[in-house]
Amino acid sequence: MTKRCDVSIRGVEISFGAVRVLEKLDLEVAQSEFLVLLGPSGCGKSTLLNAIAGLIDVQAGKVWIGGRNVTWEEPKDRDIAMVFQSYALYPRMTVRGNMSFGLKVAGMPSAEIEKRVAAAAAMLKITELLDRRPAELSGGQRQRVAIGRALVRDAGVYLFDEPLSNLDAQLRAELRVEIKRLHHRLAATMIYVTHDQIEALTLADRIAVMKDRVIQQLGTPNEIYRTPANRFVASFVGSPA
Numbered sequence: 001m002t003k004r005c006d007v008s009i010r011g012v013e014i015s016f017g018a019v020r021v022l023e024k025l026d027l028e029v030a031q032s033e034f035l036v037l038l039g040p041s042g043c044g045k046s047t048l049l050n051a052i053a054g055l056i057d058v059q060a061g062k063v064w065i066g067g068r069n070v071t072w073e074e075p076k077d078r079d080i081a082m083v084f085q086s087y088a089l090y091p092r093m094t095v096r097g098n099m100s101f102g103l104k105v106a107g108m109p110s111a112e113i114e115k116r117v118a119a120a121a122a123m124l125k126i127t128e129l130l131d132r133r134p135a136e137l138s139g140g141q142r143q144r145v146a147i148g149r150a151l152v153r154d155a156g157v158y159l160f161d162e163p164l165s166n167l168d169a170q171l172r173a174e175l176r177v178e179i180k181r182l183h184h185r186l187a188a189t190m191i192y193v194t195h196d197q198i199e200a201l202t203l204a205d206r207i208a209v210m211k212d213r214v215i216q217q218l219g220t221p222n223e224i225y226r227t228p229a230n231r232f233v234a235s236f237v238g239s240p241a
Ligand code: ADP
Pocket: 016, 021, 039, 040, 041, 042, 043, 044, 045, 046, 047, 048
């Protein structure tokens, strides 16, 4: 894995009908950074992530990935890989099939696919599960497969939308450590959406706290926690009074 793209969001605006969800939003994510989008449910985190992925069109503003203006490019041309909360695995394919599928569709030679799947599976400790189907896996194992499927893409940016929200506390803690380890190991650019303060504070290089259509504060976990910009940020991250 060698590509590490920066991401630049400039003046992005998105509404659904009459409801404005993002307002003139700016955000710069550095190469190899772990950036967490943190905020309460409904504040627009997924909307922003989907706009970066190209799954939603912006009504104003621009999205740059790796120095390229991708605002009007299809998701497949954006050099991103995404992990969803709901795993979104293909139920009839094995783990190996799930991890290989996108690469096969892209026409990659099977030797290269095998190499990538083996490497990602080893990193995520799911090598023994490669011949199983999703129904034969626990929630934590499924989410490892979903992360593995993103890793094999060798993307410039990895996007995570609340990947641990469906898991119990024990597994969440375990996978948090795993994701942190992956980030260190790959030095990949990662943008990670969560409403969980602990996840944000433990994973992030920087946190963007979102509410009311805008980013309320952008800073390191220490800055956000120690010097919250306003009362909302303070109460949301549980800063000492
Ligand atoms: P979050 O991920 O932070 O929970 P979302 O980005 O999913 O928030 O949603 C932000 C707001 O936009 C919410 O009020 C949500 O109801 C609304 N919304 C999201 N997607 C759509 C859509 N496709 N159509 C209409 N409203 C939407």
